[in-house]
Amino acid sequence: MxxxxxxxxxxxxxxxxxxxxxxxxxxxxxxxxxxxxxxxxxxxxxxxxxxxxxxxxxxxxxxxxxxxxxxxxxxxxxxxxxxxxxxxxxxxxxxxxxxxxxxxxxSVGANLFFALVEAAGVLLDRFEDYDAMMFETHHRHKKDSPSGTALEAARRLLRVHGRKSDIVTEALQRPIEPHELHVASMRGGSVPGVHELTFDSPFDSITIRHSARTxxxxxxxxxxxxxxxxxxxxxxxxxxxxxxxxxx
Ligand SMILES: NC(=O)c1ccc[n+]([C@@H]2O[C@H](COP(=O)([O-])OP(=O)(O)OC[C@H]3O[C@@H](n4cnc5c(N)ncnc54)[C@H](O)[C@@H]3O)[C@@H](O)[C@H]2O)c1
CATH class of the missing domain: 3.40.50.720 (NAD(P)-binding Rossmann-like Domain)
Incomplete structure (x- = not known):
């Protein structure tokens, strides 16, 4: 071509x-x-x-x-x-x-991450002790925040996870509501892109993480x-x- x-x-x-x-x-x-x-x-x-x-x-x-x-x-x-x-x-x-x-x-890996987010969202929806949250890190040049990838992963989670209905991206100065999914961002250095979805319970924590190398x-x-x-x-x-x- x-x-x-x-x-x-x-x-x-x-x-x-x-x-x-x-x-x-x-x-x-x-x-x-x-x-x-x-x-x-x-x-x-x-x-x-x-x-x-x-x-x-x-x-x-x-x-x-x-x-x-x-x-x-x-x-x-x-x-x-x-x-x-x-x-x-x-x-x-x-x-x-x-x-x-x-x-x-x-990226192929990030699209596999989306598929895993959806699968986990379905499974963990059945266990109310687990609360979902998302975090992403990118290099200091990135102009938008949260990343398009984080927002896409968050939207996909909301579609399948009955306990979360709203995405919150700002720094919270209050307790988060149970129906809110917090998507937090950090910027600095040369990081090509890290996205994490964590399901946290009083007993343990499960994280799905995609980390781009280049x-x-x-x-x-x-x-x-x-x-x-x-x-x-x-x-x-x-x-x-x-x-x-x-x-x-
Ligand atoms: N979809 C993905 O997989 C993916 C991956 C990485 C980056 N991005 C996005 O791609 C974009 C570029 O990322 P980057 O890291 O190369 O940024 P960069 O700042 O290194 O390069 C962007 C270039 O685009 C040029 N530019 C600005 N306006 C233009 C226009 N109208 N026509 C042609 N060129 C123009 C700039 O002068 C600059 O050289 C950003 O929006 C970034 O978020 C997407």
């Missing part, structure tokens, strides 16, 4: 390596600031590409989606922090009948998703792609 990289920061560089390793070509690197970029915006880019992979900034997501739609370029979008624009982007993609696949976390796992997932998206049209989430992989 000939791929346009949108966002040539830490993730963009990782993805470029994976693209080369898997026999694809990076035909343009779009970034308003990064050195090594071929163009500052998509308007300056050639439209001749089989796919775009975007790991950039949430503020550009809608404009970029308009460009992909107008040029019939399928896009895999890992950029986080644009939940409020989701419906706008869906409308753009569906009216153009192109392919678009977005996700807060493209960004390469996210990059590989995004390239595998781009390969999956080829030839499909529609507004997909990364779940659609991993559901295929997890079901074999």
């Amino acid at each position: 000939d791929v346009i990289l949108v966002g040539y920061g830490r993730m963009g560089h990782e993805i470029e390596q994976v693209l080369v390793e898997r026999g694809h070509r990076c035909v343009a690197r779009i970034d308003p600031k990064a050195s090594g970029a071929d163009a500052r915006s998509l308007e300056e880019a050639s439209a001749a590409a089989d796919c775009a992979i975007e790991f950039a900034n949430g503020e550009g997501v809608v404009d970029n989606a308009r460009w992909y739609a107008a040029h019939a370029v399928p896009a895999v979008v890992g950029t986080t922090g644009w939940e409020a624009e989701r419906d706008t982007v869906r409308e753009i993609v569906e009216s153009a009948r192109t392919g678009y696949l977005w996700g807060a976390n493209f 960004r390469a796992g996210f990059a590989l997932g995004s390239v595998l998703a781009a390969e999956w998206l080829a030839g499909r049209s529609g507004f997909f989430s990364v779940d659609d792609f991993f559901a295929d992989r997890l079901q074999g």
Whole structure:
């Protein structure tokens, strides 16, 4: 595949390596600031590409989606922090009948973590002594908090766990209510990403923990998703792609 990289920061560089390793070509690197970029915006880019992979900034997501739609370029979008624009982007993609696949976390391990969170949520719901809570840690450059991955894991838990109905993300200056799921964040250093779901009882504690070692796992997932998206049209989430992989 000939791929346009949108966002040539830490993730963009990782993805470029994976693209080369898997026999694809990076035909343009779009970034308003990064050195090594071929163009500052998509308007300056050639439209001749089989796919775009975007790991950039949430503020550009809608404009970029308009460009992909107008040029019939399928896009895999890992950029986080644009939940409020989701419906706008869906409308753009569906009216153009192109392919678009977005996700807060493209790593295979993190998607296995989501599956384990759901399974544990079902099991532990039957034992009232166990109370759920979530914690995530990321590097000092991360702009959004909690992480998209933590919020996704929390939403999935709420769907299956009858005793939790609300996500609370702020630092609490009061006791937490039994129906609230606390999702706490810590920022610093170079941590690629740690997510933990703990079920705690008066007797013991069970933790499910996903710890990313490098960004390469996210990059590989995004390239595998781009390969999956080829030839499909529609507004997909990364779940659609991993559901295929997890079901074999
Ligand atoms: N979904 C996932 O699996 C996953 C994994 C890691 C990071 N992310 C997300 O990906 C994004 C990028 O992460 P990063 O660590 O590479 O950040 P980064 O800051 O290293 O790089 C982002 C780059 O995007 C550029 N950029 C900003 N606006 C742009 C635009 N409109 N068009 C093109 N480029 C633009 C910036 O100049 C910067 O070079 C963030 O939103 C992050 O949360 C998602």
